[in-house]
Amino acid sequence: MLTSADYSALWLTFKVASLTTLILLILGTPVAWWLSNTQSRWKPLLSALIAVPLVLPPTVLGFYLLVLMGPEGALGRFTDAIGLGTLPFTFTGLVFASCIYSLPFVVQPLQNAFEAIGPRPLEVAATLRASPIDSFFSVTIPLAKPGFFTAGILGFAHTVGEFGVVLMIGGNIPDKTRLVSVQLYNHVEALEYTQAHWLAALLLGFSFLVLLVMYTVIKTPLRVQHV
Amino acid sequence: MKTIYQSLCFEMNNPVPQAMAALSPRKLLRSIVLSILLGISSTPAFADDLLVAVASNFIKPMQAISQQFTESTGHKVTLSFGSSGKLMAQIRHGAPFDLFLSADQDKVTRLLEKELAVSGSEFIYAQGRLVLWSGKQELVDTSGDVLKSDKFRYIALADAKLAPYGKAAEQVISALGIEQHLKPRVVKGENISQTYQFVRTGNADLGFVALSQVQHHPESLKGSQWLIPRDYHEPIDQYAVILKRAKHKDAATEFSQFLQRKSTHALIRSFGYDLPTSVQLAESDQSCDYAYLR
Structure with missing residues (x-):
């Protein structure tokens, strides 16, 4: 029923979603940490900026990314100048766009988790002579573990479901930018409903399985007890 | 910029087909409620208010043509734009369109096979270049x-x-x-x-x-x-067809004749489309269907 193009789209989607989630967890953590601790007057500005991809329709976001990353866009000129070329129609470009698209889904759960911990455990750690970096890794991260899981799941799931952005900047290149959402859409548009149903079922089954595994792994109590 | 943005808007605002409701009060109520829910401004219901599904690439000429049609016949025309594939899926699932202007022949053939379109009513309204x-x-x-x-x-x-x-x-x-x-x-x-x-x-x-x-x-x-010279590829024939569900078959027929008039053809050409010369031949003989001449 499914062609090799379908499987390759599934695999590519998995790669983009995993890589995006990983990058966002690494980059999102310091941002979320800063947001949860700062009294800076820039905080609302940054929070709003991070939340903007939630509001923008994905096709609009995708279109402006296409303009921005294009040869006449600011970002496109920059990437071209440093020898990367322009990003649309590349795997890198897709991961970059996915990171922007899924950013709030990773940063916000992390920020909430950090805020929920409060200053107390870190103050206690400080009295035990733990350096800020030490206490971040040995106190904050373990306590915020549920937040990391939620952030990871939401970031991954949101990227798998990404459509509008991929459609606008992908260019539908097999093995490079043709993700499963676009492939599925193309089947429907081409009236290949049987293939569309199969692919949708497979995507659903696969996503369900990933989520099931992740939720099984997080058997740790979701409510962290402290003081 | 503005023009790109406009064409983008057309792509994204694939409008929800709007039920025309010269119907029972219940259906009228239902369509009003639906319209409100969907955020569409409901136009007052007229007896001959054609609802035409049009492939997105034909937005501009269609707006000009329907305006001329309304001026010359008094029938109102409501246009619903989208990709031919989406429009066809909507038609298959009961969308109340009177006329369908596809971007190709395939969708029209399929609707005819499924007996959702009036056979013999199909014609080429434009050819892409x-x-x-x-x-x-x-x-x-x-x-x-x-x-x-x-x-x-x-x-x-x-x-x-x-x-x-x-x-x-x-x-x-x-x-x-x-x-x-x-x-x-x-x-x-x-x-x-x-x-x-x-x-x-x-x-x-x-x-x-x-x-x-x-x-x-x-x-x-x-x-x-x-x-690109015409002989480098098969003609990009865009077919239109009257749908079986059409509530205003007479007006739909009138509109499809209007689309095939010489003056309309000139208008369509001015938008960068072509028309096969044989369409004019078929026009004189309504029973002769161009689709099967080829």
């Missing part, structure tokens, strides 16, 4: 030699499976025998508007787009183009 276009001056030459060169990184074309212009573009490429040369450079738009956007934003150096798009955006004429 394909053009190889670049925003850059002097990139595209008038014989398409640029395609064989290394002067570009990306070339955009529409997906052949989804868009008739994409199919035609692939026929041109295989006629020129340059599939292998182009393969690593090809990016595909889901439809012809998206393909145009790829080239327009400079992300693709050049692309196979519709003549109507290049004509519609005067700035695009600054670039370079090659109007």
Whole structure:
């Protein structure tokens, strides 16, 4: 029923979603940490900026990314100048766009988790002579573990479901930018409903399985007890 | 910028078909509630208010034509734009359109097979012209030699499976025998508007787009183009058909005749479309159907 193009789209989607989630967890953590601790007057500005991809329709976001990353866009000129070329129609470009698209889904759960911990455990750690970096890794991260899981799941799931952005900047290149959402859409548009149903079922089954595994792994109590 | 944005809006605001309701109070109430829920301003119900489903590539000419039609006949025309595939899916699931202007022949044939369209009512309302276009001056030459060169990184074309212009573009490429040369450079738009956007934003150096798009955006004429000769690909026939569910069959017939008038043909041509000469022959004999002449 499914062609090799379908499987390759599934695999590519998995790669983009995993890589995006990983990058966002690494980059999102310091941002979320800063947001949860700062009294800076820039905080609302940054929070709003991070939340903007939630509001923008994905096709609009995708279109402006296409303009921005294009040869006449600011970002496109920059990437071209440093020898990367322009990003649309590349795997890198897709991961970059996915990171922007899924950013709030990773940063916000992390920020909430950090805020929920409060200053107390870190103050206690400080009295035990733990350096800020030490206490971040040995106190904050373990306590915020549920937040990391939620952030990871939401970031991954949101990227798998990404459509509008991929459609606008992908260019539908097999093995490079043709993700499963676009492939599925193309089947429907081409009236290949049987293939569309199969692919949708497979995507659903696969996503369900990933989520099931992740939720099984997080058997740790979701409510962290402290003081 | 504005024009790109407008064409983008048309792509995204694929309007929800609006039920015309010269019906029982209950149905009227239902359609009003639906309209409110869907956020559509409901137009007052008239007896002859045609609801026409139109492929997105024909938005501009259709607006002009329906305005002329309303002026000359008094019938109101409500247009619903979308990709032919989406519109066809909507028709299959009971959308109350009177007339369907597809971007190809395939969707119309399928509707006829499923007995959702009135057989014998189908006709070609326009033929697309394909053009190889670049925003850059002097990139595209008038014989398409640029395609064989290394002067570009990306070339955009529409997906052949989804868009008739994409199919035609692939026929041109295989006629020129340059599939292998182009393969690593090809990016595909889901439809012809998206393909145009790829080239327009400079992300693709050049692309196979519709003549109507290049004509519609005067700035695009600054670039370079090659109007693909007609014999490089099969004609991009755009078929229209009256639907079985049509509530206003007479008005729909009137409109399809209006679409085939000489003056309308001239208008359609002015938007960058072609028309086969044989359509005029078929016009004189209504029982003679052009679709089966070929």
